[in-house]
Amino acid sequence: MKFSIVIHSAPYASEGASSALRFCQAVLAEGHEIYRLFFFRDGVHNLTRLAVVAQDETSLQDAWEELIREHRLDAVACVTSALKRGIIDSQEANRYDKAASNLSELVSISGLGQLVDAVQNSDRVLNFG
Numbered sequence: 001m002k003f004s005i006v007i008h009s010a011p012y013a014s015e016g017a018s019s020a021l022r023f024c025q026a027v028l029a030e031g032h033e034i035y036r037l038f039f040f041r042d043g044v045h046n047l048t049r050l051a052v053v054a055q056d057e058t059s060l061q062d063a064w065e066e067l068i069r070e071h072r073l074d075a076v077a078c079v080t081s082a083l084k085r086g087i088i089d090s091q092e093a094n095r096y097d098k099a100a101s102n103l104s105e106l107v108s109i110s111g112l113g114q115l116v117d118a119v120q121n122s123d124r125v126l127n128f129g
Contacts, residue, residue, distance in 0.1 A: 001032045001033070001123045001124060002032070002033045002034075002035050002121070002122050002123045002124075003027055003032060003033065003034050003035065003122055003123065003124050003125070003126065004034070004035045004036045004037075004038065004118035004119065004121075004122040004124075004125045004126075005020055005023070005024060005034060005036075005037050005038070005125075005126055005128065006038045006040055006043075006115065006125065006126070006127045006128070007020045007037065007038070007039050007040065007043035007046060007128050007129060008040050008041050008042065008043045008127060008128065008129030009042055009043055009128065009129025010042040010043070010045040010046070011045055011046050011051070011060040011061060012060070013042065014129060016043075016128045016129025017043065017046050017060055017064075017128065017129060018060060019128055020126075020128035020129070021060065021063055021064060021067065023126065023128070024037070024067060025067065028067075028071055034071070034073055035074065035118055035121055035122045036073075036074045036075070036076060036114065036117075036118040036121075036122070037064075037068070037073055037074070037075040037076065038076050038078070038114060038115050038118055039075070039076065039077045039078065039081070039082075039107070040078045040081055040115070041078070041081050041129075042081075042085070042129070043081070043129060044077045044078065044081045044082045044085055044087045045085060045087065046060055046061055046064050047061065047064065047065075047075075047077055047082075047087055047103055047104050047107050048061055048087055048102045048103070048104075049061070049065075049102050049103070049104055050102045061104075064104075065104050065106060068104070068106045068107065069106055075104075075106060075107040075108070076107065076108050076109070076110050076114045076115075077103060077107050077108070077109050077110075078109075078110075078111070078112065078115075079109045079110060079111050080111075082103065082109055083096075086102070087102060087103050088101050088102065088103055088109075089101050089103040089105075089107075089108075089109055091109075092109060
């Protein structure tokens with residue numbers, strides 16, 4: 001089965017982001033496919049490279065990046081959500097004359113068209129958060 005996952009919640013605001021991550025891990029372990037991860041609204045906070053968590057806590061940002069890298073997943077941050085929350089890639093940093101970027105290089109910034117495409121090309125779309 002082909003899934004797309006929409007992550008709405010910030011990493012530590014609720015269990016939404018953590019539940020989405022565990023769901024993705026389970027789906028992939030069972031041999032299913034993830035067509036796209038779409039980080040929307042506060043969910044884009046899962047993609048920053050600048051978060052630092054205590055040594056005895058799990059870094060959801062690092063865990064998402066590892067999952068995306070290991071499984072070569074298509075991961076997209078909603079452009080409007082990301083820009084409003086200060087999550088930007090190097091292209092947007094240059095465009096808006098910002099000193100640095102903080103978006104994982106494994107993730108692209110795009111619009112809701114990518115979400116529509118995910119809905120059309122997936123057997124199931126699940127929302128977390």
